[in-house]
Amino acid sequence: MVKTFQVSTTRSLCFTDITAKVQRILQESECKEGIAVVYTPHTTAGITINENADPHVADDLIWKFRELVPPDEAEYLHAEGNSHSHVLSSLIGASETFIIHNGLLMLGTWQGIYLCEFDGPRTRHVHVKIIKDPS
Amino acid sequence: MVKTFQVSTTRSLCFTDITAKVQRILQESECKEGIAVVYTPHTTAGITINENADPHVADDLIWKFRELVPPDEAEYLHAEGNSHSHVLSSLIGASETFIIHNGLLMLGTWQGIYLCEFDGPRTRHVHVKIIKDPS
Amino acid sequence: MVKTFQVSTTRSLCFTDITAKVQRILQESECKEGIAVVYTPHTTAGITINENADPHVADDLIWKFRELVPPDEAEYLHAEGNSHSHVLSSLIGASETFIIHNGLLMLGTWQGIYLCEFDGPRTRHVHVKIIKDPS
Numbered sequence: 001m002v003k004t005f006q007v008s009t010t011r012s013l014c015f016t017d018i019t020a021k022v023q024r025i026l027q028e029s030e031c032k033e034g035i036a037v038v039y040t041p042h043t044t045a046g047i048t049i050n051e052n053a054d055p056h057v058a059d060d061l062i063w064k065f066r067e068l069v070p071p072d073e074a075e076y077l078h079a080e081g082n083s084h085s086h087v088l089s090s091l092i093g094a095s096e097t098f099i100i101h102n103g104l105l106m107l108g109t110w111q112g113i114y115l116c117e118f119d120g121p122r123t124r125h126v127h128v129k130i131i132k133d134p135s
Numbered sequence: 136m137v138k139t140f141q142v143s144t145t146r147s148l149c150f151t152d153i154t155a156k157v158q159r160i161l162q163e164s165e166c167k168e169g170i171a172v173v174y175t176p177h178t179t180a181g182i183t184i185n186e187n188a189d190p191h192v193a194d195d196l197i198w199k200f201r202e203l204v205p206p207d208e209a210e211y212l213h214a215e216g217n218s219h220s221h222v223l224s225s226l227i228g229a230s231e232t233f234i235i236h237n238g239l240l241m242l243g244t245w246q247g248i249y250l251c252e253f254d255g256p257r258t259r260h261v262h263v264k265i266i267k268d269p270s
Numbered sequence: 271m272v273k274t275f276q277v278s279t280t281r282s283l284c285f286t287d288i289t290a291k292v293q294r295i296l297q298e299s300e301c302k303e304g305i306a307v308v309y310t311p312h313t314t315a316g317i318t319i320n321e322n323a324d325p326h327v328a329d330d331l332i333w334k335f336r337e338l339v340p341p342d343e344a345e346y347l348h349a350e351g352n353s354h355s356h357v358l359s360s361l362i363g364a365s366e367t368f369i370i371h372n373g374l375l376m377l378g379t380w381q382g383i384y385l386c387e388f389d390g391p392r393t394r395h396v397h398v399k400i401i402k403d404p405s
Contacts, residue, residue: 041378043321048225051178060211060218076330083330090318099264101137108176129369134269134404183360186313195346195353234399236272243311269404
């Protein structure tokens, strides 16, 4: 079973908490033990896991990502002006894999799942694939 | 089957080789073909794969990570003083996925599995989920 | 089922598009629904997903990776002179996981799969493990 949902992002760089959407797909699957792959099919976005309590953490990640990989560096050859977005996509990665146990994602207390927008605002897709443990 | 073990880290940034612990869990599972997901449920730690021969490689990674993402940058808003740890956690990632073949992790000659501590010293948890190949 | 293929890289830092090779292994597996783990067993290489249309994107990634993590920084202790390659390997990661749906990799329109060489030229190996969805 694979399910897809959309996320409308609001700024050039921003994080959207998608934990509840992934958890709802898991509940509908009725999978009790297994793994979940959360995958975004874009080359200027990514999926990450980070703190879900203080929103300043996401703000700080965005500040630091922009500082490490600023837009508009003169050496970039790609004509669309979003090479920094492609760099961040490869640094963060297009997917994360989660363990399912007792019908729940085995997240830590402070872990949330985020779609990372690196070239917004846009409408983005997220695929969730559940694999039940056959053993 | 999912198993959890603990790692006590000793410094603010350090790498702990957990390869043998993951291999022991694989042996106990009696899985011959499949995949293993190694996942840490923390937002200021990560899992990576790197050289297990010369310990200077881990030292060099730690030096470079601290140089790219130093602590205490004035722009950080999060009040706990560990925003750099959260940034490194998203850059390295909370998990790695391994292929199991003939009852062994399909690691390269020089590959070891490391828990990366970015805000230690602390006691950390690592989950290992084995999925047997049903085919 | 796990399959392995080789890639001969041509420069110290370069990206090789391996999408077609992974797709051929998937076709041979006759898997319709499941996941694929693409894994490289080296500590100075990696696997990433990024744009497959304009080759300038890969050029820009390579420029930026070298700018963030230059070779030959004086602080490195590892005697082989490739500590920057090990750093990039951990930042990019040794594997990516893909969703299989209707017998195809569920890639985005612009997504290609790349072997990232960080210490070439060399002959590299890539393992592909297909897990069929048992449900």
